[in-house]
Amino acid sequence: MPSNNLELLDKFRKVNNLEVIESQSDIKRLSKDFYNYSPILTEKLNGCIADLVVRPGDHNAVKKVAEICWQFGIPLTLRGSGTGNYGQAVPLFKGVVMQMSRFNNLEDFDRDTGFVKVQSGCLMGDLNKKLEKYGRELRLLPSTWKTATIGGFIAGGSGGIGSVRWGFLRDPGNLLGLEAVTINKKPELLKFDAEESEPLNHAYGTNGIITSLLLATDIKRRWHSMVIDCIEFEKTIEILKTLTSSAIDLKLGAILEKEIVDQMPIWLKSKSGSHKILIQSTLGGIKTIELICKKFNVEFTLLGEEEKLVNGISEVVWNHTTLHMRSRDKNWTYLQMLLPLNNEFELINFLRKKWGKKVLWHLEAVSQQGSPRLAALPVLKWNGAEELNEIIEDCQKLGAFIFNPHVLTVEGGGLGVVDADQVKAKLKFDPKGLLNPGKLEGWLIKEQFNI
Numbered sequence: 001m002p003s004n005n006l007e008l009l010d011k012f013r014k015v016n017n018l019e020v021i022e023s024q025s026d027i028k029r030l031s032k033d034f035y036n037y038s039p040i041l042t043e044k045l046n047g048c049i050a051d052l053v054v055r056p057g058d059h060n061a062v063k064k065v066a067e068i069c070w071q072f073g074i075p076l077t078l079r080g081s082g083t084g085n086y087g088q089a090v091p092l093f094k095g096v097v098m099q100m101s102r103f104n105n106l107e108d109f110d111r112d113t114g115f116v117k118v119q120s121g122c123l124m125g126d127l128n129k130k131l132e133k134y135g136r137e138l139r140l141l142p143s144t145w146k147t148a149t150i151g152g153f154i155a156g157g158s159g160g161i162g163s164v165r166w167g168f169l170r171d172p173g174n175l176l177g178l179e180a181v182t183i184n185k186k187p188e189l190l191k192f193d194a195e196e197s198e199p200l201n202h203a204y205g206t207n208g209i210i211t212s213l214l215l216a217t218d219i220k221r222r223w224h225s226m227v228i229d230c231i232e233f234e235k236t237i238e239i240l241k242t243l244t245s246s247a248i249d250l251k252l253g254a255i256l257e258k259e260i261v262d263q264m265p266i267w268l269k270s271k272s273g274s275h276k277i278l279i280q281s282t283l284g285g286i287k288t289i290e291l292i293c294k295k296f297n298v299e300f301t302l303l304g305e306e307e308k309l310v311n312g313i314s315e316v317v318w319n320h321t322t323l324h325m326r327s328r329d330k331n332w333t334y335l336q337m338l339l340p341l342n343n344e345f346e347l348i349n350f351l352r353k354k355w356g357k358k359v360l361w362h363l364e365a366v367s368q369q370g371s372p373r374l375a376a377l378p379v380l381k382w383n384g385a386e387e388l389n390e391i392i393e394d395c396q397k398l399g400a401f402i403f404n405p406h407v408l409t410v411e412g413g414g415l416g417v418v419d420a421d422q423v424k425a426k427l428k429f430d431p432k433g434l435l436n437p438g439k440l441e442g443w444l445i446k447e448q449f450n451i
């Protein structure tokens, strides 16, 4: 959209219940996310800035924005809180960024099923507080849950705290339905059931403007945080696997290599050079965890109820581990992978021998198709794309499945293949290809955006 096109700007200004943000510094800020964790993406995305940012307050305003963008062929990129790591919310071809933060109501709660219907711009921290009065909580949370939106998590995230029990967002049973606005001549608000929602789940907002979501929730529990200190890294894996296959409730299970622990906030400092296992379980699980620690002859510390802790472990896990490493040294970046089943330590050992302390290990317990599995988010010292690719190849050769955080597309950061259903949904709900262009490999970008 040409910035001097006053006629167009005027059209947006005239939309009822639409905030139009025109300050250049705000537009710049709201065109960015946390892609700077990747030096590769930083180079590609630093110049990508929207022409305009808008914030709709109701469905009519959303439809009107979609209609104007359709009429003038302007790219439209959706934004929750902009905490994504792969430039998901960055407008590659300029145009309009639409921030959904004013869509923040809990619309319905079903006491029989525990399903919640919530607007897409609701912050997950706020949503959890609202759910508390029904005795429920979100099953899955990214470590950015305080500031990130539920719509951004579904459209751009994958899993996190809770994945040890509930797997990933795209696993059947987590998302039960959604409502989304199309972008065509006459934009419509459509309702999707669980099956119809699948192509919009984790599609980076390329095939529909999600206005609300129907999600399964869990019974609210008082999660207790604990730390296990262990000198041998291989043993940390054995202990975590024992815990994830025991009859206890877990919300979180992570391993941090001692060199990572040393860079974490002071309260988590390593006891005489030990690696740490971080666990969240219920009061009822503590005795069993203590017993398992006794059998492995390792030290166990109960920190207390997570919600009451000044320093909770929720903020040193998942990609918050990388955040803390980067706050010490911006040359740290990271990778994401599922480790090979039962060969986790072989892979880690090989990489340790070859790459030494250039690759430090951070593991997360997850459930994959119902079975316990270990994921890893190792932090890496940046030494160029060639070295990064060699590390990725080493991991792949040894059986890891990589979710590459240094690429821009849905497919590149996910399963690596085009999902025909996502493309079909785009054809139906965004036939001109205006939603977040450049992020879906299965959709060819025409010359329409002049790039």
Ligand SMILES: Cc1cc2nc3c(=O)[nH]c(=O)nc-3n(C[C@H](O)[C@H](O)[C@H](O)COP(=O)(O)OP(=O)(O)OC[C@H]3O[C@@H](n4cnc5c(N)ncnc54)[C@H](O)[C@@H]3O)c2cc1C
Residues within 6 Å of the ligand: 033, 034, 077, 078, 079, 080, 081, 082, 083, 084, 085, 088, 089, 100, 120, 121, 141, 142, 143, 144, 147, 148, 149, 150, 151, 152, 153, 154, 155, 156, 157, 158, 159, 160, 161, 203, 204, 205, 206, 208, 209, 210, 211, 318, 319, 320, 323, 436
């Ligand atoms: C320190 C750190 C830790 C993190 N930890 C995790 C983690 O544990 N797990 C995890 O999965 N992610 C994690 N992330 C990534 C990110 O924080 C989460 O995925 C978060 O849920 C994204 O929400 P958001 O509101 O910031 O979305 P945004 O970044 O604003 O958007 C994400 C994507 O969703 C699209 N989108 C947003 N709203 C809509 C809508 N209404 N309709 C359609 N599309 C929409 C955007 O276009 C974009 O493609 C982390 C990031 C950081 C920086």
